[in-house]
Amino acid sequence: MRRLYIILVLILQIKFAAGQDSLTVNGRINDENGTALPGASVSVRGTQSGGISGQDGKYEISGLMAGNIQLNFSFVGYESVNVKARLSSDTTINVVLKPAPVMTDEVIVNATRAGENTPLAYTNVAREELKKANIGQDIPFLLSLTPSLVETSEAGTGIGYTGMRIRGTDANRINVTIDEIPLNDPESQTVFWVDLPDIASSVGNIQIQRGVGTSSNGSGAFGATVSLQTLNPGNDPFAEAGTSYGSFNTLKNTVSAGTGFLADKIALQLRYSDIKSDGYVDRTGSDHRSAFISGVYRNGRSRLKANIILGEEHTGIGWWGVPSDSLKTNRTYNPAGQYTDGNGQIQYYNNESDNYKQDHYQLIYNFRAGANLIMNAALHYTKGKGYYEEYREDQPLADYNLSPFLSGNQLITETDLIRRKWLDNDFYGLVYSLNYKKGRTGVTAGGGVNSYLGDHFGTVIWMRNAGNTEKDYQWYFNNSVKNELSVYGKLNYDLSEKTKLFGDIQYRHLYYRMAGIEDDLLDISQKHNFSFFNPKAGFFYNITPDQDAWISFAIANREPTREDFKEAAGDASATPKPERLYDTELGYKLRSGNNSFSVNLYGMYYKNQLVPTGQLSNVGYTIMTNVDKSFRMGIEAIASLRLADFLDLNSALTLSRNKILDFTEYYTDYNTTDWSSQYLSRRLGVVDIAYSPSVIWSGDLAAKAGIFDFHLIAKYVGKQYFDNTMSSARSIDPYFVTNLRLDIQPGIRNLKGLELQLLVNNLLNAEYENNAYGGNWYEDGIERTWSYFFPQAGINYMFRVAFSF
DSSP states (O other), X not given: OXXXXXHHHHHHHHHHHHTOOOEEEEEEEEOTTXXXXXXXXXXXXXXXXXXXXXXXXEEEEEEEXXXXXXXXXXXXXXXXXXXXXXXXXXXXXXXXXXXXXXXXXXXXXXXXXXXXXXXXXXXXEEHHHHHHHOSSOOHHHHTTTSTTEEEEESSSSSSSSEEEEETTBOGGGEEXXXXXXXXXXXXXXXXXXXXXXXXXXXXXXXXXXXXXXXXXXXXXXXXXXXXXXXXXXXXXXXXXEEEEEEGGGEEEEEEEEEOOOBTXXXXXXXXXXXXXXXXXXXXXXXXXXXXXXXXXXXXXXEEEEEEEEEEEEEEEXXXXXXXXXXXXXXXXXXXXXXXXXXXXXXXXXXXXXXXXXXXXXXXXXXXXXXXXXXXXXXXXXXXXXXXXXXXXXXXXXXXXXXXXXXXXXXXXXXXEEEEEEEEEEEEEEXXXXXXXXXXXXXXXXXXXXXXXXXXXXXXXEEEXXXXXXXXXXXXXXXXXXXXXXXXXXXXXXXXXXXXXXXXXXXXXXXXXXXXXBOTTSOBOOEEEEXXXXXXXXXXXXXXXXXXXXXXXXXXXXXXXXXXXXXXXXXXXXXXXXXXXXXXXXXXXXXXXXXXXXXXXXXXXXXXXXXXXXXXXXXXXXXXXXXXXXXEEEEEEEEEEEEEETTEEEEEEEEEEEEEEEEEEEEEEEEETTTTEEEEEEEEEXXXXXXXXXXXXXXXXXXXXXXXXXXXXXXXXXXXXXXXXXXXXXXXXXXXEEXXXXXXXXXXXXXXXXXXXXXXXESTTOOOOEEEEEEEEEEETTEEEEEEEEEEOOSSEEEEEEEEEO
16 A cells, blocks of 8 residues: 555655746856857756756757746856746846856865766755754665665664664675775775764765766775765865764764865864764664864865864664564663673673774865866875673684683683774775866876775783683784776767766776685685786767656676685685676656656566575585576656745655575474484575665655744655565565654844754654664574664654854
């Protein structure tokens, strides 16, 4: 029923958007010499309407409603112009753009982002949207309303360890950059948002590309790309302070300030945040601090920007999840740190925690070599160091490379202990790009050279029976080196005023070495070299000023993660192969005044996709295994509708099929008579890919009344399996969640701005889980299941107040 309702809403939106009476604005965009500026952007503030000037500098925007509008005209290397007009009939507005006297934000070209006419499926999230949504939760939850995205939270509140999947694509397959600098950890290929507390407060905008996307820096995009751009200083000085407080003792304090540009050349801004929360699940509390410091120097032709991003997190371990048999009786139960004391009583270790510091240092240089050429380069260095601490009962000494010893007359072979697993890493490199634009042709060339050094080791800081073992005894150590060289070239060419050609070629070369002993005392030493060629091409066609269509095809390759290699160590036949993805995208967009509708069809076909099958290496470890053929196919529909002057509706729907074509499961069957076992397999044929719901829908009904903005936000996620056997015992139930947000902006004398916000999450108090993991085994031929879930909080609230001066 919910699925039928969602589809009906979208159909009504399409009919409404296509049926509006409309007016047209047209004109010509020239420079001071009267020369046409082809490719200049025109947008109508507060709407989805806009366009690009043709070869003769002419533009046209139709589907506008009568009333006051504001047009923004921009072109690389020129000052932007805003024009206000009142429409009562079709109107002509001609504009002259002047060369920019200094390197401004509009001049900076994003080499790895999709542009207005790029034939890709993407969503831009503006600063204003991020700021209003950023009451306390992490980036995955702030992007919740973007198409095909499912967010997850271990603590159940959106604070602490959070993650996201896009089109079912795991976090380690999503390429993430900040100011075009790689953010993904090179070994796990994942971004841990907990290491970047409140980064949203320092982000100016975000672009999410679905599918392979354009060539980017860092880990290969294998289903989605997320590009963050940090805030650029404004011309005027400012100071802001904000506090959020809510359920589970959640408290977030943020202060920020900026000098504005001094002498039109130098600007400095900074932000500090402190976030604390108890979490919904027991002992998953967060205690985070972060800072962002940015300085800019600019002159007529260049800009130098330095960023320092500091992050420190202390988080209660919640990654074990809640056992399935506890969901109905104790949804907040957390087994992490549980032990039995000398009196037989269950206790919990009070420092079962994850502790990590991650600091980023970035130096970004932009130089305008002429009216048509811009050069960009960035040096970056990331330092990360931290550990997670665990209490472990009855640990065999042999597992820690220790020998049994006598204590009195008793032979000690096992003991309780507290251990820390450390990661100490350095990541540094250079990324660069050249952007050339003249006439019908736009060319970008770029790439990067990056190096990663990582030490993994474990120490025992306490033992109940220590014998002669020293404190901080180190029982394993291994290190890794991963070097990457990448180059890419992109072409945008106007075949005509209506037809645009896009081409993109990337080459990546990787060297990866692991050496040493892992925590299970297995030698994981190995070396790998990879070379990948990733081509992309597409066409963009402007059917009318209000309608666009596009088609693209791309090939992407991706190397396995550290975990994939580690689990297969010692068995050469189990070493995972690289994955390959063939991605086809077909899109259409319709604009009509304040309304818009777009639809994107996608087909993503995989060769050697890595999935869990239950297969074991010859040394007994569960490994990720390549499956020969699998695919994701779907349709994404996005609609933005002005229902009335005070009422807007924005929604996104994804319907998909996600299949492995010939899946074989491997499992162990135990004979309960003597507990002997057999290692068996069964062919299941076509199955759903794990963590890939076939339906995802989100909607935001926004109403404005004076200083009040109301947002009724809803999201539906269909059934997901968390293994590839399509067993209902190992699935996440569908869920429908509704949130309410109230934004108030009263005008106060002597204050630049005052913002009050109330967010009520899970308004209908739904009981749901958005993530889980588990597996199966057999006893006497009968299948058994083990599973852990991540329950989300019931109805809860956050309140925010912020001042700006």
